[in-house]
Amino acid sequence: MLHRIELDKTYLLRRKVLIGTCCLLSIIGLFLGIFNLLRAEASPILATFELIYALLSLILMYRALNKRHQEWEVHLYVYSLTALIIFAIYIAELTNFRFCWALVIPILYFLMLGKKSATIPTSILLVLSVLDISVKSEMMFSSMLINFICSYLTVWIVSYVYETNRENSEKELQELALLDPLTQRYNRLALTKQFQKISTKPNASMYIMLLDLDYFKDINDNHGHEAGDIILQQCAEKISLIANHHYTFRIGGEEFCVIVEATELTQALVLAESIRQQISQHEFNFEDQILSITLSIGVTQFETEMTLSKALSQADAQLYEAKRLGRNRVSY
Structure with missing residues (x-):
């Protein structure tokens, strides 16, 4: 725990x-x-x-x-x-x-x-x-x-x-x-602690995923910040159900991070694709309105002696690439 x-x-x-x-x-x-x-x-x-x-x-x-x-x-x-x-x-x-x-x-x-x-x-x-x-x-x-x-x-x-x-x-x-007050998911401090715990294990193997909600600003502009907060809460809950609560972190705005302890890239990409699909297919409810949202995801592999800052930087570069290619996709 x-x-x-x-x-x-x-x-x-x-x-x-x-x-x-x-x-x-x-x-x-x-x-x-x-x-x-x-x-x-x-x-x-x-x-x-x-x-x-x-x-x-x-x-x-x-x-x-x-x-x-x-x-x-x-x-x-x-x-x-x-x-x-x-x-x-x-x-x-x-x-x-x-x-x-x-x-x-x-x-x-x-x-x-x-x-x-x-x-x-x-x-x-x-x-x-x-x-x-x-x-x-x-x-x-x-x-x-x-x-x-x-x-x-x-x-x-x-x-x-x-x-x-x-x-x-x-x-x-x-x-x-260690909890984000809005979404009740773990925050960046918790991410730092979890990353340290896993990275110090012998033969540590993990992947870092950065997830960003596409066009989230439009939801705030068109439906208000209350709608945006509800979408964030529901999205965080959905992600944590798929990826495991103890490996899901909200690290800012509409951005989340997921740590995947896996030895094969395929495992991380399958999980990332599962999250992307389920979020895009989910109907978010706000005041009897049905709202849709998509995610862009960047994935990077942890390497020996890599810092969290470096891992997030590489994942962010992949996230930017996913956005550049049209959003609602996974980039590695």
Whole structure:
């Protein structure tokens, strides 16, 4: 689906959260590590782990700042933090209230990983924390345990609801940014994204078609711009039904672009001819009037390392040739 490749604000948000988290945890880890090393009754193992985690936080923060971090590194960082918190809770007495650290974790996990990936480490931390509190309190339903569970679940649910709504809102905004408001087909920005996606595939093979409505100005002049808008909407819908919605783009005025993923020229030309014929034979309706429209189509083949601008320029030259030869035809 096209919306998966555009305007990735989620990546930017997760990267900022990761940088901020790494910065904060490196400071906290360094402070707690040194503090626990200086305390005679503290665990030197825990202090060592905290210092190591502070160092890992700095390394990951540096990589994130330079956009070099990988997804697996973030997952490793999250699970390492889970292990560190569980170990700290395990070796401490309940009166130290170290388990309170677990309450802030769901928020970080959902912001850094998203609702799907955050579920596993969040669940692990809850289960092991509850088990530890249950054993140490010697009561399965102590007030401390019940309060911890209720607090943890509240933070978890709020984090989940927030992340769900944020993802849905972003998807809606992405769609709005990529859709032409009149025809509800994808626009030139979406064309750029789709072209990049396909052209970077190994052995990419595609054809670019430029379609222009013939004598469209006459429709606006004779029937008004409202008629022109309706014709554009109906024509866009017809083209997208034939060529596939995710490969149909309105790139200006009465001009459309269609990307054809095909290895043979014949496939692209057959599709272009099918669009031309069906549009020319279709009866467009406006206020009980039947209007006819035709298309001129220019087709060009994508070549290795060809830019979108170059492909459109070549297709436009073929479109001009189709117009010169009398319109309502396909030129390659």
